[in-house]
Amino acid sequence: MASISFNNVTKRFGDTIAVNNVSFDIADNEFFCLFGPPLSGKTTILKLILGLEKPDEGEILIDGKPVNHVSPARRNVAMVFQNLALFPHMTAEQNVRFPLAERRMEESDIAGRVADVSAKLHIGHILHKAPAQLSGGERQRVAIARALVRDPVAYLMDDPISALDARLREETRVELKRIQHELGRTMVYVTHDQEEAMSVADRIAVFEDGAIRQIGTPSEIYDNPRSSYVARMLGAPAMNLIALDLDRASALDGALLLEGLSVPEGASQIGVRPEDLVVKPATPGMPDQVRVFEVEPLGGVTVVTLQAGETSLRAMVRGQPKIEPDSEVSLSVAPGQACFFAGDGQALRA
Incomplete structure (x- = not known):
């Protein structure tokens, strides 16, 4: 030994x-x-x-x-x-x-x-x-x-x-x-x-x-x-990394609201695991919407690929929800499950 x-x-x-x-x-x-x-x-x-x-x-x-x-x-x-x-x-x-x-x-x-x-x-x-x-x-x-x-x-x-x-x-x-x-x-x-x-x-x-x-x-x-x-090394699908726009209190041109999240000073990216992205049906007239690009049913979970402008995201949803390609959905982050990173990639704590 x-x-x-x-x-x-x-x-x-x-x-x-x-x-x-x-x-x-x-x-x-x-x-x-x-x-x-x-x-x-x-x-x-x-x-x-x-x-x-x-x-x-x-x-x-x-x-x-x-x-x-x-x-x-x-x-x-x-x-x-x-x-x-x-x-x-x-x-x-x-x-x-x-x-x-x-x-x-x-x-x-x-x-x-x-x-x-x-x-x-x-x-x-x-x-x-x-x-x-x-x-x-x-x-x-x-x-x-x-x-x-x-x-x-x-x-x-x-x-x-x-x-x-x-x-x-x-x-x-x-x-x-x-x-x-x-x-x-x-x-x-x-x-x-x-x-x-x-x-x-x-x-x-x-x-x-x-x-x-x-x-x-x-x-x-x-x-x-x-x-x-x-x-990004651990997790499948990998963690989503999204550029922050703190002036607008949002990311993805308003598609991912940061309301309720404590964003540390100096943060330039938000990291969200696919299982911590909350996907909901879009609300008519609301701006916080993204397009569904692909849906992959895997039995117990469904992986949903989303497109917001030039940014691609992946969400993991339990079961087999009724989400169709080319439909629109709204996104939010599960409480307490966001990570924040500085411009050099180092983690920041809220």
Whole structure:
């Protein structure tokens, strides 16, 4: 079991700064998610923890001990790489048992561990096959099993379930969360899928250009984003960002009334989650109306795309309301659910 800490860590590749003065602490037995777009520094963080890369500046600690100059083998950390790195000349079973065989464990113990993790990841029926005979999703589950079969102080996972279909991806992430809880081990998990990050993580670090923009629980980041960048990263559909016209106490040329909202000084944008946009039938003769562009019934909710001048908005309405394309509706904001941002994108508090 181990905690992991980064203290002002920077990693460069030539003129490119992959990790820029990053500091964070991962608690023992925490499921910590590194979330952000491609090339934002997430995988480099994993390689720094594992020891495949060394920081140019700063210090990395595992269980309170500096490891900058400790070899990967001595760090006792297991990693599932994005490219899986399975041995092509071995069967799936041989790949899974390889870390244990290298440590010269008793054969009975190896067989027991392999059987246990194979059952958890539903790969028992493919253990006799070579990686070339497996689908992308099957190879990914074998790679995860090879990491889980060990007993490391922490597990590192680089987008490990991206090749699975939607149903199996949902099942596997639930299994990973359960397994991590049962094993009592720290897990550092990289993904660019915001649904994955929200569903599995105890805490999320949101990355942009090698820097951390916010760390918090999924609900903290979703409800109180520190910037418009973070606000747009989490949520599907994404948060609506609307330019404010404070002189007219409105936005969208009067289509979104700000009456009853406390607008902080310096605000230039209002952010509203789609589920917090209140859509009502238009009142004849009233100016606060927008056109319905598209209606997407999704069963329990309906996503409504709205057009106000050059601005497009998305609202999420419960059930299947009687809203038709090209009709007009009025908009307002659910009480207490608006976010405000300054011109530089930083969040402001009312």
